[in-house]
Amino acid sequence: MSQVLIVAEHSGGQLSPATSKCVTCARGIPDAVITVAVLSDSGAGVAAQAAELEGVSKVLLVDNPANAQPLAAVLAPQVAALAKDCSHVLGTSTTFGKDLMPRVAALLGAPQLSDVMAVESANRFRRPVYAGNAIVTVEVPAGRQLVCTVRVASYDAAPEGGDAPVESIALDSALPRHTRFVSVSAPDSGRPDLQTASRVVSGGRAFGSKEKFESIYQLADKLGAAVGASRAAVDAGYAPNELQVGQTGKIIAPELYVAIGISGAIQHMTGIKDAKTIVAINKDPDAPIFEVADYGLVGDLFAILPELEKLV
Amino acid sequence: MQRIMVCVKRVIDYNVRVRVKPDGSGVVTEGVKMSINPFDEIALEEALRIKERGEATEVVAVSLGPDDAQQQLRTALAMGADRAILVKADAGLDPVTVSEALMALVRKESPDLVLLGKQAIDDDAAQTGQRLAALWDRPQASAASKIEVQGDWLRVTREVDAGLEVNEVDLPAVVTVDLRLNEPRYVKLPDIMKAKKKPLDATDLQALGVSVSEDLKVLKWDPPPQRSKGVMVKDAAELVDALKQKGLL
Ligand SMILES: Cc1cc2nc3c(=O)[nH]c(=O)nc-3n(C[C@H](O)[C@H](O)[C@H](O)COP(=O)(O)OP(=O)(O)OC[C@H]3O[C@@H](n4cnc5c(N)ncnc54)[C@H](O)[C@@H]3O)c2cc1C
Numbered sequence: 172m173s174q175v176l177i178v179a180e181h182s183g184g185q186l187s188p189a190t191s192k193c194v195t196c197a198r199g200i201p202d203a204v205i206t207v208a209v210l211s212d213s214g215a216g217v218a219a220q221a222a223e224l225e226g227v228s229k230v231l232l233v234d235n236p237a238n239a240q241p242l243a244a245v246l247a248p249q250v251a252a253l254a255k256d257c258s259h260v261l262g263t264s265t266t267f268g269k270d271l272m273p274r275v276a277a278l279l280g281a282p283q284l285s286d287v288m289a290v291e292s293a294n295r296f297r298r299p300v301y302a303g304n305a306i307v308t309v310e311v312p313a314g315r316q317l318v319c320t321v322r323v324a325s326y327d328a329a330p331e332g333g334d335a336p337v338e339s340i341a342l343d344s345a346l347p348r349h350t351r352f353v354s355v356s357a358p359d360s361g362r363p364d365l366q367t368a369s370r371v372v373s374g375g376r377a378f379g380s381k382e383k384f385e386s387i388y389q390l391a392d393k394l395g396a397a398v399g400a401s402r403a404a405v406d407a408g409y410a411p412n413e414l415q416v417g418q419t420g421k422i423i424a425p426e427l428y429v430a431i432g433i434s435g436a437i438q439h440m441t442g443i444k445d446a447k448t449i450v451a452i453n454k455d456p457d458a459p460i461f462e463v464a465d466y467g468l469v470g471d472l473f474a475i476l477p478e479l480e481k482l483v
Numbered sequence: 484m485q486r487i488m489v490c491v492k493r494v495i496d497y498n499v500r501v502r503v504k505p506d507g508s509g510v511v512t513e514g515v516k517m518s519i520n521p522f523d524e525i526a527l528e529e530a531l532r533i534k535e536r537g538e539a540t541e542v543v544a545v546s547l548g549p550d551d552a553q554q555q556l557r558t559a560l561a562m563g564a565d566r567a568i569l570v571k572a573d574a575g576l577d578p579v580t581v582s583e584a585l586m587a588l589v590r591k592e593s594p595d596l597v598l599l600g601k602q603a604i605d606d607d608a609a610q611t612g613q614r615l616a617a618l619w620d621r622p623q624a625s626a627a628s629k630i631e632v633q634g635d636w637l638r639v640t641r642e643v644d645a646g647l648e649v650n651e652v653d654l655p656a657v658v659t660v661d662l663r664l665n666e667p668r669y670v671k672l673p674d675i676m677k678a679k680k681k682p683l684d685a686t687d688l689q690a691l692g693v694s695v696s697e698d699l700k701v702l703k704w705d706p707p708p709q710r711s712k713g714v715m716v717k718d719a720a721e722l723v724d725a726l727k728q729k730g731l732l
């Protein structure tokens with residue numbers, strides 16, 4: 172039997188869809204008994220959402236004012252205490268999980284596999300390396316405690332319909348004060364979330380200015396799509412950093428991805444490999460993005476965008 | 484602060500299209516350009532800027548790897564690091580071993596700040612800095628896009644999925660850096676000459692009392708599934724039609 176602990180990611184009282192995808196990954200571990208840990212200052216609502224996910228056996232709720240913000244240094248000792256007797260400890264491969272899980276792993280003295288994309292057995296997994304240019308199959312000794320982050324773009328959300336018990340527990344881990352949360356800018360665009368949207372429209376360096384990049388938002392709004400950007404567009408200040416798609420940005424798997432004025436660098440493609448349909452619009456017929464696009468359109472985006480907007 | 488330790492990993496250059504060997508035993512490294520991990524170059528640049536502002540006195544570059552990693556350390560010295568330490572080891576160490584070796588060096592060097600990349604672009608693990616911070620029982624700030632030194636603490640802006648998060652961390656601390664933190668300087672020829680005279684010490688894992696973790700065994704390497712090339716459409720109308728037919732619009 173595998174005792175799997177999943178660290179819930181949440182904000183504003185909502186369980187992250189990424190955590191639900193972790194549950195799907197965990198269900199692939201043979202004979203997994205899945206526990207979800209919710210660390211929060213008032214996590215009853217989040218715990219209730221986790222309890223509804225099919226496959227979850229138990230939810231542990233650790234409410235503590237110190238957990239109001241997701242500081243890895245504060246959360247890690249608590250997760251390590253909860254995970255003591257678990258075979259697998261899973262987190263999301265988002266900035267939350269990437270920050271937290273290695274700290275948990277080191278406290279447990281356990282190895283970590285980052286970005287798990289397939290479970291082959293309780294101790295054998297597949298994950299991408301070299302920006303997705305290679306996939307490795309990795310084995311850990313049987314019975315060795317293992318920490319994983321789960322590549323969320325590789326999994327569907329777990330269905331609801333479960334009814335797991337929620338257990339509140341108090342931990343007496345000594346929590347550090349050397350790390351303090353100040354603020355987070357979370358501009359609410361009112362648009363679909365980039366990581367879970369079924370349609371994404373992304374713009375690149377070709378836009379040339381923040382003002383011109385605005386036309387991406389207009390098209391996205393017509394399509395009910397989230398907006399993404401290449402690193403070049405973010406670096407140039409056309410779009411905020413949280414919109415970056417790729418190796419060092421967000422890895423996404425929408426039904427439809429529309430790349431406009433993006434060349435298709437390896438680091439960008441890493442982020443969209445799992446998109447079901449890729450559309451590329453670029454004036455250069457030799458742009459690498461056309462090698463992987465399901466539909467390619469060669470032309471000037473400034474002429475094509477207004478037409479598209481009229482047609483959809 | 485006194486000393487900043489910067490981690491510098493030797494990796495296949497980010498411009499190289501990495502290929503899996505036909506026998507699945509690894510990726511092709513013969514004749515391939517090697518460089519400093521791009522994130523580490525940014526970490527080093529930041530350390531140098533902190534020192535140049537008079538907020539630190541010494542920058543020490545550290546690498547774990549084969550003898551060839553000296554090349555990357557020499558580049559780090561040419562950029563402006565004061566000295567370098569090579570921990571001789573096979574390539575392909577996992578973050579468990581690297582973080583333990585770094586911890587051993589931290590005990591020797593007592594840095595006030597350790598800067599690392601947020602990830603190495605070969606293993607894409609994104610673990611080492613956070614693991615070191617845990618072993619050291621010190622604060623961590625990952626994926627920094629701005630670092631402000633405030634005496635004995637730092638104000639760090641981090642790139643997170645929601646946007647930008649600001650944390651305060653007391654020193655000593657571990658910070659991993661993201662791409663937008665700065666743009667690394669170019670190395671000039673005279674600096675390369677000067678760097679030859681800077682100290683580059685070598686040690687090894689055994690001397691640091693660290694054994695190589697063999698928990699993560701790579702059984703095989705596969706190329707990623709390829710997407711096939713699709714169709715070209717002639718204009719926006721044809722594109723919209725095609726997408727509508729597929730039920731995507
Ligand atoms: C370690 C590392 C990590 C990285 N991580 C990421 C990442 O996460 N995400 C990411 O995106 N990049 C990342 N990059 C950067 C990446 O290598 C590329 O530099 C970047 O993706 C290029 O962005 P772009 O396609 O917008 O710009 P460009 O490569 O400059 O492409 C612009 C494209 O627009 C086309 N164009 C120009 N004008 C028009 C027009 N009027 N109409 C139509 N088309 C036009 C051009 O033909 C060109 O193909 C990373 C790089 C490194 C080193």
Ligand SMILES: Nc1ncnc2c1ncn2[C@@H]1O[C@H](COP(=O)(O)O)[C@@H](O)[C@H]1O
Binds near residue numbers: 491523600611
């Ligand atoms: N062999 C190494 N030598 C020096 N620094 C390393 C080494 N491995 C990892 N690092 C540092 O740790 C960071 C994160 O690496 P990783 O956890 O492997 O993604 C890198 O950007 C480096 O700063």
